[in-house]
Amino acid sequence: MSEMYNHKVVEKKWQKIWDDNKAFAVTNDFTKPKFYALVEFPYPSGQGLHVGHPRPYTALDIVARKRRMQGYNVLYPMGWDAFGLPTENYAILNKIHPKIVTKNNVARFKEQLHSLGYSFDWDREINTTDPEYYKWTQWIFLKLFNAGLAYKTEMPINWCTSCKVGLANEEVVNGVCERCGSEVVRKVKSQWMLKITEYAQKLIDDLDGVDYIEKVKVSQKNWIGRSEGAEVDFSIKDKEDKLRIYTTRPDTLFGVTYMVVSPEHPIIDKYKDEIGNWDEIVDYRNMASKKSDFERTELAKDKSGVQIQGITAINPVNGREIPVWISDYVLMTYGTGAIMAVPAHDDRDWEFAKKFNLPLIQVVGKDGAVVDIEAEAFTDVATGVLMNSDFLDGLEVKDAKVKIIQFLEEKNIGIKKVNFKLRDWVFSRQRYWGEPIPIVKCDKCGYVALPESELPLELPEVESYMPTDNGESPIAAMTDWVNTTCPCCGGAAKRETDTMPQWAGSSWYFLRYTDPDNTQALASKEALNYWLPVDWYNGGMEHTTLHLLYSRFWHKFLYDQGVVSTKEPYQKRTSHGMILGSNGEKMSKSRGNVVNPDDIVSEYGADTLRTYEMFIGAFDLSASWSEDGVKGCRRFLDRVWKLQDMLNDDMNYSKSMETMMHQTIKKVSNDFENLKYNTAIAAMMALINEFYKQGSVTKGEFKTLLALLNPVAPHITEELWSIAGFENSVYQSTWPEYEEAKTVESIVEIAVQINGKTKTTISIDKDAAKDDVIAMAKEAISDKLTGDIIKEIYVPGRIVNIVAK
């Protein structure tokens, strides 16, 4: 009899063997077929690894291990996204350099990941805070700057009145500062921006060529928010200026009854002297500017606004004079900051018109018939037909759009226009723990790029990481570092003291893994050509908009620069669900439902944790933790362990067992490719249940089982492989093959139904002729069959249905 399974000894033993033999190192043979599996690298927080981390890591570890056994050269790397606020805040609080904090956290994370037996190639470990790494982050920034895609502008930012610091959107929770709970207001500051909007169309179009799960594609598209419409110029009565608006419904131009401009619109200041109610306008603007985003949202239902007295606009298609209002439901940052209002056919305009008693003109009807626009706006584009609109009358909405745009362009009063919701990327942070922006400001030459030879521009040592009162980065106090000479004219100049956001380092990290030690380039051309695109990238849904969009943007830019040779960085993108606490709530310290993976590894073993996290439920859905579930998986592995005592090659050859083996190989092989880890494991459980029922297992079958289970539970399977005396190691063996023909059972049990209700089952030969099967079926249910038979249906190998009356 074998000894009890001791996971502590076995797991340590095999982890050492893998390390000593560099079992999962990538080969540089670029002629071999490659597979690049990628998981989002973690932020090494002070809390250490969370049980949520192993879910995606194990899933792709399974795929990576399987691919190696199938003969691929597999790149499955890991690194650290280590710049960021929590580390900086910890450093401030404890007066420890963020570098030290990061180093300690990374060491802990690495040890924890190592204890889980992942097949990462640790020789390719990267860290975004390593100057040799962020040298290339800065290099990409310079490329963007030189290409005119990085610029500086005045931008309102979130400002905490108590901490006196600029906050990222993520740090503003319900309108207050995440850290101190104080009010957050808007403050205008000069910020570095990246022109991601330049790539908006490509970022949509190229989604067609990649294999992302549908909801990821949808959220990318929604975030970019493309809309087609027209810009139209409205003249202002007795003035030369025109008021330009953007609309997606140019077909409703005859239904305009007023206009609205945003409170920040420049036209207001321009005609200040002629506005009759200037004081009222100023009051409204002040009120609007004080509103935080949160308040604006809260008031979303109730529209507010003020009419501008003394300014009248003229509808270019019918000459009608219309009033102009200001209201904060019109945003300066989208379109032209001004709209034409068609209250009969737009919900927001309708609400506004109702509140201020503005007239409604119906110009679209349902299939041409008048509808009650006093009750609600009629916005249905599909059934709408134009009316009261001169030459557009009788046209369907889509045709009317084409005709009106043609008209506007001919008369030179408007043009067709595409708009995006996507805004340029605010790229600066007034923080210490980030990549310095390699730019110098010279009074004579303006913003000047640092020469490449001066990269990396390293973070200076500062005394305090505390942000300054005036909202500048702590680096600004380092005058030695800040004062420099202009690379362009040699005169006195100052360095940029803002740093990059955390998104920067993670926007290109997958490129660095392909050639992490390269000092001449971010990676060699050969390595990039060979490894890209990433074949399979898995990450959390929380990163499907920003991180995914940002990294696709950088990649497309690098493609245009000739640095990489693929348009898209990731061929396939999948997402995993969250692991919740046993009470079904998100795990958090305050809820007291946090599970530490170290405890699970120690008590049940890494293989058990891996198996459980894969068995817990559908991979893409969230799942609640259950310690009992963990025990069940440990029990399964114990049962696998004890199979070593049931090896018996003398037993009779069993046809049904052969079928089950082939079915299991097929199921496990397919399920591992389709995120269906839970059913793959269920199939293996069913297989060993069968071995137990027989009381024995052949060496061949055992060997196959070990190979199939190895990606999920690598340690125990290696140990059993070695005990059984199979050659080499599992990781050096090949993935089991199955024969399709042998997955089919020769005798199948099928259901016999009357009128779709199952009455009994019969066993038939899988190749039996339809007539024979039906005859057998009728025989089997002869006592229940009454009435005339109308129809006989036979679905081969599945079901017989007799329709009788």
Added chain:
RNA sequence: GCCGGCGUGGCGGAAUUGGCAGACGCACAGGACUUAAAAUCCUGGGGAGUUAAAUCCGUACCGGUUCGAUUCCGGUCGCCGGCACCA
């Protein structure tokens, strides 16, 4: 409000193109082993009904298509996640 997803036993969850609903696991119950317990092994199981069967009801709810619907279509309700007036 809009977008996306999800509603199946006591619980986590399975079900190819529509084809025996509840695989696999947990918890539970019974049995074997044990002085006993734990562990392990075996057996059972949606509900009603019956000694047992037959039979009926069951995939959130209502309706439709079909020989046949957890699956497809229309509507209703509930839960989760994301976005917030984008003209």
